[in-house]
Amino acid sequence: MGARIIDGRLVAAEIRGEVKARAAKLAAKGIVPGLAVILVGLDPASLSYVTAKEKACAENGLASFEVKMPAETSQEELLAVVRRFNADSRVHGILVQLPLPKHIDEKAVIGTIAPEKDVDGFTPINVGRMVLDEPCFLPCTPAGVIELIKRSGVPTDGARAVVVGRSNIVGKPLMNLLVRKSVNATVTICHTGTKDLALHVREADIVVACAGKPGLVTAEMLKPGCCVIDVGVNRVEDPSVAKGYRLKGDVDFEAASKVAGWITPVPGGVGPMTITMLLANTVDAAARISGLEA
Ligand code: NAP
Numbered sequence: 086m087g088a089r090i091i092d093g094r095l096v097a098a099e100i101r102g103e104v105k106a107r108a109a110k111l112a113a114k115g116i117v118p119g120l121a122v123i124l125v126g127l128d129p130a131s132l133s134y135v136t137a138k139e140k141a142c143a144e145n146g147l148a149s150f151e152v153k154m155p156a157e158t159s160q161e162e163l164l165a166v167v168r169r170f171n172a173d174s175r176v177h178g179i180l181v182q183l184p185l186p187k188h189i190d191e192k193a194v195i196g197t198i199a200p201e202k203d204v205d206g207f208t209p210i211n212v213g214r215m216v217l218d219e220p221c222f223l224p225c226t227p228a229g230v231i232e233l234i235k236r237s238g239v240p241t242d243g244a245r246a247v248v249v250g251r252s253n254i255v256g257k258p259l260m261n262l263l264v265r266k267s268v269n270a271t272v273t274i275c276h277t278g279t280k281d282l283a284l285h286v287r288e289a290d291i292v293v294a295c296a297g298k299p300g301l302v303t304a305e306m307l308k309p310g311c312c313v314i315d316v317g318v319n320r321v322e323d324p325s326v327a328k329g330y331r332l333k334g335d336v337d338f339e340a341a342s343k344v345a346g347w348i349t350p351v352p353g354g355v356g357p358m359t360i361t362m363l364l365a366n367t368v369d370a371a372a373r374i375s376g377l378e379a
Contacts, residue, residue, distance in 0.1 A: 088313070088345040091237045093229075097357035100232065101145055104364045107379040108146035111371055118371035119148040120178040120204065120363070121170040125163060125189065126156035131182045138180070141360045147367055150176060160189045164197050171199040177374050178204030178367035183254075201374060204366035207254070216261055222366045227258040229358025230293060230314050231268065239291065239312045239347055246270035247285050249302065249335065250295035255316055259293055282306070294335035304340035312347040316355045 108118050120142055124135045135151060142149035150173075152166055163185075170176045179202045185191050195203075200210040206224035214221035223231075234241060246263045250256035251274050263270040273285050286292055286306040294302045295316035307313065317335030334351030342348045349355055372379035 088342040088348040089237070090342070091233050091314075091347055091349045091354060093233060093349060093354040093357045096233055096236050097229075097361040099236070100358075100361050100365060101141075104361070104368055105145040107368045107372075108364075111368065111375070111377055111379045112146060114375075114377050116371055116375045116377060117146070117148045117175075118178070118368045119150060119176045120180065120367045121150040121152070121173070121176045122180050122182060123152045123154070123163070123166055123170075124182045125154045125158050126186055128184075131184075135182055138360055138363065141364055142367075145364055147364060148175065156186050158186075158189075160193065163189060163194055167194060167197045171197075171202060176202065177371035178202055178363070180205050180363065202370060204363060204370055206258070206366070212253075212258075215258060218265060222369070223262065223362070224254060224258045225359045225362035225366065226255050226316060226355065227262055228362045228366075229355055230259060230316065231262050232362070233314060233349065233355065233358060234268075234291065234312065237312075237347055241291065242269045244270045244290040245288055246272045246291040246293065247289035248272065248274045248293045248295065249276075249282065249286070250274075250293075250297070250316075251276045252295065255295040259295065263291070263293075292336075296335050298335055299333040300335070300337045302336040302341065304337060304344045307341060307344045309344050310346035311344075313341055313345045313349065314355065315349050315351050318351060318356065 122135050122138050139149045170179045179198050181194055195207045200208050203211050204222050206222040211221045248256050248259050260272050260274045263272045275285055283306040291312045293314045299319040299321055315334035315336040319333050320330045321333045323331040332352050368379055
């Protein structure tokens, strides 16, 4: 029997319905949740993410405030915009689109975002709170992965989970979320220093691939019936399509879906969850800042 396909668009739509209802509840009390997005430079991928965020806000009853700055913007100019949004009562969430141009210190910029408006969950204060399991904003992609697993009915209590990738924005936060009591998995995290990736993956009831390497996780590595969450988004050349490329995950989807019990496709798996969790965090921020229930 083939794997159940976890449809990220469907789960995202379900959560967006909840977010929209909560935003409307706040709006009825005079608070429209507001998200500020700051983009420096004209990277086409970043530009399309920013446009998607703006559209998602409009569709779900959130206000959005975009600032697009030229690539040569100085760090001080960018920090001034962040500080302005920190002080703006219409703004409940602030997101600085990464990556930033090389002359700007990303850590300094992220560290300037007010923690109560850090809806990406990237400030050191939020990361610390996440690790301590205290109220915080969870980083959007890892939080989306946990929602996909939970809402698909994948058993997690006592499950063995393997995360392939240890970045600060995906792999490490996932490790922290999977090990929480509310998920209760036993977690192994793999990276380029891992000696035998297959050995670890084969043990896993839940595999989360977030390495950014197309096809890294093969069907042969998987334990039959496991859950495979593919975070990877990789452009691979494909002259047969007009764009000249297609998107591929870190997992060999065709073969893996014959072995796994659950699997996410790319696109249409984790991708739609990221902006959805950002909207959810922004509504949470608006509720916390205003002291109103949403
Ligand atoms: P990243 O910062 O490049 O980190 C990749 C991680 O994978 C690193 O820890 C690296 O190990 C590890 N890795 C690379 N090759 C490996 C290999 N052969 N075996 C084991 N580990 C390996 O990437 P990221 O920002 O976390 O993103 C990962 C992927 O997720 C990318 O494809 C990205 O596009 C995608 N992504 C998707 C979403 C979404 O919304 N769907 C959001 C964010 C990211 P070292 O630490 O040893 O270098």
